[in-house]
Amino acid sequence: MTNERLAYLFDRFLQEQCSPEENRELSALVLNPQHEEQVRALLGSYWSQVVAAKDSVLMPDEEAEKMLEKMFHEPLKKAAPVKRMRWRRIAVAASILLAVALGSYLVFFQPSKETKEVVKVEEPAKDVKAPETNRAMITLADGSTVYLDSANNGQLAMQGNVKLVKLSNGQIAYETTGGDMLTEMKYNTLSNPRGSKVIDMALADGSHVWLNAGSSVTYPIAFIGNERNVTITGEAYFEVTTDKSKPFKVSKGDVTVQVLGTHFNVNAYDDEDNIKVTLLEGSVKVSKGQSSLNIKPNQQAVVNTNTVSLNTNVDVDLVMAWKNGYFKFNRTDLKIIMREIARWYDVEVNYEGNVPLQLYNGDVPRNVNVSEVLKVLEYTGAHFKIEGKKVTVLK
Structure with missing residues (x-):
């Protein structure tokens, strides 16, 4: 079924006349699986006009990606193992590509046309900033x-x-x-x-x-x-x-x-x-x-x-280090340190295996990222992994 609004907005998009509200509306329509056939046809029509003098009748992967990048205002990150798709499958995958563009998911497609499986995996941040504001x-x-x-x-x-x-x-x-x-x-x-x-x-x-x-x-x-x-x-x-x-x-x-x-x-x-x-x-x-x-x-x-x-x-x-803007460790047990880090950075702390028994020394400003604090601890043998808002103490 043809959606006249989708066709209208797509045309305005090609002419770079979409307002921010219209662009959001267009994105929502493209993401609707009911419009798969129409999106495919619109992309095909656009491509046939662009390459009328060329031999190829298929829209290359790069061109399809550029189209979606422009529509969603984000570059598509090449997050392996995302497989390249022919333009005919772009419409089906638009919602997934949008998620990839925002860096939130890794997408996997089955080779069969009949079966498409999507596996959603969080891509965690690799560091946590110190508090920048007071949220009291x-x-x-x-x-x-x-x-x-x-x-x-x-x-x-x-x-x-x-x-x-x-x-x-x-x-x-x-x-x-x-x-x-x-x-x-x-x-x-x-x-x-x-x-x-x-x-x-x-x-x-x-x-x-x-x-x-x-x-x-x-x-x-x-x-x-x-x-x-x-x-x-x-x-x-x-x-x-x-x-x-x-x-x-x-x-x-x-x-x-x-x-x-x-x-x-x-x-x-x-x-x-x-x-x-x-x-x-x-x-x-x-x-x-x-x-x-x-x-x-x-x-x-x-x-x-x-x-x-x-x-x-x-x-x-x-x-008084906390009030004066520092972490200060003086033969301090690791669990005590990690509880302080958890409160300041609002992170979850987990332990992989037994907790290291050594005591730790060092001074670190509290306005640095959590990775900088952990580096000080790593000098004395501890090891850590940061995944989003979770810090794991490794064996």
Whole structure:
């Protein structure tokens, strides 16, 4: 059955008069198997006009490919083992060729005219870029969500007399204004997903929190009452404004860090064996159940299932490398490293065979592709394979 619209658009295409919308419509019509015979006839008619003075009556493979390249605005990549086709089969294969042109599939055709088999195989990317943007979001007290990557600078929300704003440097801040004071505790949650740059936020009391990828913090819009309580998942660094009348508490499950005014880092990812609280300035008390520990600067509280223990041999530069834009390894176990890579690049990590037992050292900027990080590890004997968003640790 002849489709008049297809013929009309094909003619406009040959005259280079198709609009972008018409070209998309033409592509869809060509891809429809019901139009196979008509597409074949249109291509044949076109070719007979072009080569009227030549002996050949067959449209060469190269010419058919050029026609489709122009139609789909992509060069056809020669992805082996794609077999060349006579023009008479181009119409049948148009949809497959389009996929090849986009680099997404490898196509195989049976030699029989009656049977055409298509095998779809993903062609994975060979590298993964570091996060280029921040994809964090804030869930407000009313349940609505503000996506920070698409939000303009300026006021994002007004909750009582507290204004949520995005500053020109990308920082998020809560500012108290005139108006009705909040009389009940209301909470917001800042979530920073895997594969997202570090996000910096100023709370209503002036305290600052930085969130690593794959982390979240839940906090009051305004600190009402005698305490300042927040909860976290993942990893966060805090610089807490001093207020002796209102202790600042950070919780993860039944683990609590209590401070007055101080700088400290909390690593509390669910896939890590322990929660680690590292103090840079001031003093904090770390508690779990009946067990508690006061730590001083350059010390670390390590919280496991039953106890809170003290680590005095702390590499603070290693702990804070994520906030300062680096991966830093200092006799670090490979599985710990790969978990950090998985969160930052939002990749899946698999292991082929046993995990190498050696420990690793090195410093790498976090703004490079994942392959650059893996090269540092390969200097000490590890080997990796990157397939799209999957990294495999080889034997």
